[in-house]
Amino acid sequence: MADLIAGLLKCSLLIVKGINMIHRFKNNGYNIVLDVNSGSVHVVDDIAYDAIGLYDEGCKDIVAELGKTYKDVSEEEIEELIGEIETLKERGELFSEDIYENYIIDVNKRQTVVKALCLHIAHDCNLACKYCFAGEGEYHGRTALMSLEVGKKSLDFLVANSGNRRNLEVDFFGGEPLMNFDVVKEIVKYGRELEKTHDKKFRFTLTTNGVLLNDDIMEFANKEMANLVLSIDGRKEIHDMMRPSRNNKGSYDLVLPKFKKAAESRHQTDYYVRGTFTHYNTDFYKDVLHLADLGFKQISVEPVVAPQSEDYAITEEDVPVICEGYDKLASEMLKRMNEGNEFNFFHFMIDLEGGPCVAKRLSGCGSGTEYLAVTPWGDLYPCHQFVGNEDFLMGNLDDGIVRTDICNEFKHCNVYSKPDCKNCFAKFYCSGGCAANAYNFHGSINASYDIGCKLQKKRVECALMLKAAGKLK
């Protein structure tokens, strides 16, 4: 009887999958255990890695099981290890329970305000990128430029609907925003006036393909833009294949010198060179490293999201190759980090100490509630990716949000409303993923985009490995 009780104590059999959850993985020589519900990250030795795995499986005698593999380790040492696991469990840092499912009811009840707008300054573009979800800038509709009147109304709408939130964000997006740069400048000027009269702080972002970028625009951007997103895909042949001009010439040689200058003029901070990779460059890590070798320090290269009917779409068969690419990239980043030649890869960023609160992690990106897209003529959509889909037309700047049902649907979309997310270890890092991707692939914002999920999970693992390496070096 005493043995039975001791066995029970050792193994803590009362582990119910789904209520508490861990994720164990090995990457680049590190054994990592993520306690999903607390967000605690542990780096463990081999025997602890196996012990935690046995614990998770509900093993009845961990001492005996580990003894079979670790013959040189005494029972006392294994019991000491089990004690460490028990201590972390008591602290709520291992096998912690999911206590958030009820909390989300409160989160859903909250009064949401609008805090960010994506302004479609130009539904037109001077490039003809093959993968553009905007259909070469026009969002499958008409070519149009936003007027200053609509731009000002957008900022008025944002201020009026932002409640007590002070930090407001406005992204100048397109098409290509620099095709309507005079209006961008005037909108910024108007925003600065509103800041004074309404105690708000605007953070502006400009996304550009670089074709029209010049010294004057850079000077303006460095003064006014909190963030600059510079579109470049990586190696010349990759970039030129997918990002040709309207007369089918590559744009790499035209934009690269400008982007290098822009990055330097911003002291290598507060910008991203941002690329898209496709089925044609599943060795995308070479493009990331190409950009790093050019001297860029802030890099984001992301998988294309496209229907399987497109020849460049990422396929299920590409997933293992891409995951291997993420591992290679992480390994090379680690090497460069140790050499003092590090760079930042956006999709490997993770903030273990100062990251978002659980309310943010539950509620996702805020599309359709806190974040809206505005078309050149003032229509409102849940985000830039829904623009042009009339089923998601929420209202306009004159009448406000008319389709509150759409707003409510997005408000209640979270990791618990998505069946695929419930038992996923990455749910607090992607917050249920992109609603537009889910809708485009499965017809529901509460679905999941499977390929995107697989890549996201690999990225979280790589990000945690890099954190472990950085902290333990």
Add this chain to the structure above:
Amino acid sequence: MKHITTLNSRNFKESMKKGGCGECQTSCQSACKTSCTVGNQTCEHKK
């Protein structure tokens, strides 16, 4: 601990007390326009 090194002291649970102020950046506002990257955002509660 001899076998386990914990990297972070912050626990999601603690953020339930003061969370949800919404002052943080919108994820698509940073660099990403095609996937949800909430996990790599930074809390701006005190700013």
